[in-house]
Amino acid sequence: MTFRFSRLAFAGSLAALGLPALAQTEVKIAYALATDSHYGVAAQKFEEVVLTETGDQFTFNHFPSSGLGGEREVIEGLQIGTVEATIVSSGTLANFVPDTGVFDIPFLFRDLDHARAVLDGPIGQEILAKFHDVGLHGLAWGEQGFRHITNNRNPIETPADVEGLKIRTMENPVHLKAFNAMGAAPTPMAWPEVISALQQGVIDGQENPLSVIVSVRLDEVQDYLTLSGHVYSPAMLLVSRSFWDGLDDSQKAAFGKAAAEAVTAMRGYIDDVETNGVETLKERGMTVNALSNAEKARFQESISSAYDDYYDTYGRDLVDSIVTFE
Numbered sequence: 001m002t003f004r005f006s007r008l009a010f011a012g013s014l015a016a017l018g019l020p021a022l023a024q025t026e027v028k029i030a031y032a033l034a035t036d037s038h039y040g041v042a043a044q045k046f047e048e049v050v051l052t053e054t055g056d057q058f059t060f061n062h063f064p065s066s067g068l069g070g071e072r073e074v075i076e077g078l079q080i081g082t083v084e085a086t087i088v089s090s091g092t093l094a095n096f097v098p099d100t101g102v103f104d105i106p107f108l109f110r111d112l113d114h115a116r117a118v119l120d121g122p123i124g125q126e127i128l129a130k131f132h133d134v135g136l137h138g139l140a141w142g143e144q145g146f147r148h149i150t151n152n153r154n155p156i157e158t159p160a161d162v163e164g165l166k167i168r169t170m171e172n173p174v175h176l177k178a179f180n181a182m183g184a185a186p187t188p189m190a191w192p193e194v195i196s197a198l199q200q201g202v203i204d205g206q207e208n209p210l211s212v213i214v215s216v217r218l219d220e221v222q223d224y225l226t227l228s229g230h231v232y233s234p235a236m237l238l239v240s241r242s243f244w245d246g247l248d249d250s251q252k253a254a255f256g257k258a259a260a261e262a263v264t265a266m267r268g269y270i271d272d273v274e275t276n277g278v279e280t281l282k283e284r285g286m287t288v289n290a291l292s293n294a295e296k297a298r299f300q301e302s303i304s305s306a307y308d309d310y311y312d313t314y315g316r317d318l319v320d321s322i323v324t325f326e
């Protein structure tokens with residue numbers, strides 16, 4: 001018979017017996033944005049709940065603002081066990097679990113409630129569970145909001161306005177396909193390179209949700225904001241599989257509870273910034289326009305060839321079941 005008694009579980013037992021505690025286990029948590037962003041708020045809540053639930057068994061070290069590199073590098077760090085936890089966008093997730101890319105399809109979700117219901121429901125949870133097979137453990141889906149286009153070239157109202165636009169996309173094949181179909185000149189790029197590429201004019205624009213545009217102060221390097229809402233941007237709270245496997249059941253429950261509360265905090269931040277973010281960006285000097293539903297329909301029409309590929313890759317039934325999910 002094999003006994004698997006982790007160091008973490010052992011620490012819990014010592015505490016229960018009133019014996020001196022082992023050294024605390026460090027949780028390095030890395031994310032691309034600042035501590036006052038939706039990621040930072042969620043990471044703080046995550047830490048707070050884990051500490052409340054487990055006493056002094058863990059100590060957290062935060063690496064905000066891409067302090068441990070781009071999102072792909074951080075996820076690879078989780079796989080080899082050099083980083084314990086992260087909050088990431090869906091940018092590179094499909095490289096680890098290809099099915100994740102279905103949620104990156106433009107114009108898939110009606111609104112935030114629709115996206116949250118799908119991600120928290122059976123379709124989202126089934127895909128989340130697949131991270132367990134690739135050296136990771138998906139704790140929960142978070143979110144960033146709907147992505148919008150910013151640029152320094154011109155206001156955008158029709159697909160013709162993005163013709164040849166040098167726009168940075170995430171390293172995400174689904175997004176890349178859409179911007180190519182639109183006639184833009186997309187460049188996939190890791191986030192840590194984006195601000196200097198905008199400053200140096202290597203790219204004209206980028207696309208991100210209000211949560212990012214406001215918290216990163218993209219208004220300092222971009223003139224125009226078009227509220228295109230062309231795609232929903234999920235996020236994920238992930239831990240390293242080797243770290244997860246070393247937790248005992250009560251610690252796993254604590255991390256699960258902490259992830260759920262972190263997501264509630266993250267979604268609360270998104271609700272606020274979706275309400276107030278545009279006003280903030282106008283006050284900071286951005287020229288803002290919003291696409292009407294008819295204008296959005298023209299953008300959707302312009303990427304119909306990409307949709308053919310999405311149906312081939314993910315299956316029309318799955319895409320339709322997400323679109324019609326109530």
Ligand code: PAF
Nearest residue numbers: 032088089091170191212
């Ligand atoms: O655009 C991206 O790469 C992501 O949205 C960001 C800003 C790194 C947040 O995860």
